[in-house]
Amino acid sequence: MGNCNPSRTPIDTSTKLTTSGPPVKDPIAYRSLAGALQYLTFTRPDIVYAVQQICLFMHDPREPHLAALCKIIRYVQGTLDLGLQLYASYTTSLVAYSDADWAGCPSTRHSTSRYCVFLGNNLLSWSSKRQHTPSRSSAEAEYRGVANAVAETCWIRNLLRELHFPLFSATLVYCDNVSAVYMLAIRFSISASNTLR
Known part of the structure; x- marks a missing residue:
């Protein structure tokens, strides 16, 4: 061809x-x-x-x-x-973008999660993967997608710490589903309150 x-x-x-x-x-x-x-x-x-x-x-x-x-x-x-283009970057912020389609596969009705992670201006990690189980709503599909992105950013932060290049700023994770954002906020507030006890 x-x-x-x-x-x-x-x-x-x-x-x-x-x-x-x-x-x-x-x-x-x-x-x-x-x-x-x-x-x-x-x-x-x-x-x-x-x-x-x-x-x-x-x-x-x-x-x-x-x-x-x-x-x-x-x-x-x-x-x-x-x-892929990699550039010299003095920015050390870690930013992730997450998205998911709800029941995108016509035969299994499984959703597909996608994320990409940037360190400064450089694309560092990305994934597009079908979820293992069907989601009941778009919010659930997006929540699972954000969970995957957060797990990836945690792994990257730990790797950078082991390489003696720790990040001192918080990681931003972007999601375009308001319901998933609220579920994540509730989840993290419950986790924080349990940790403080």
């Missing part, structure tokens, strides 16, 4: 991949390409979600899954100059 027409996006957001469609002729080639794209996600976080979606069907790939895989390759072909 070296001479293919590039795509502007890595995934079609208007449709969701399902288990329907005719099976692919060569499932081994599908798995090989999907595995290669998994390695590419180490330096291309913009394709993480799209690659995660096609990897869900590696056990039984169908033609729509192959079309989605080819769309990712067309996107990569058109964006070869993109990648």
Whole structure:
């Protein structure tokens, strides 16, 4: 696909991949390409979600899954100059952004949690992962996503402390769901009051 027409996006957001469609002729080639794209996600976080979606069907790939895989390759072909940029930064603040979709998978109704963590101006850690159990509400899905982001920032803070570079400012974690923010505030106020006793 070296001479293919590039795509502007890595995934079609208007449709969701399902288990329907005719099976692919060569499932081994599908798995090989999907595995290669998994390695590419180490330096291309913009394709993480799209690659995660096609990897869900590696056990039984169908033609729509192959079309989605080819769309990712067309996107990569058109964006070869993109990648992670690391800059010298004198800012030592740790900031995390968290988001989750509610029941985004049409077959299992599981939500997908996503977060990214910045140290100063540099992207340090990111994740896009399907939650293990279905959530009853968008607030619950977002709460789980924030919990994952907080766990990651705690691990990073401990790692920096072991490297003799402790952070002295609080970590900010951003979430776009008001209900999840209130649940987190209640949770932390209860934890703080139990600690003070």
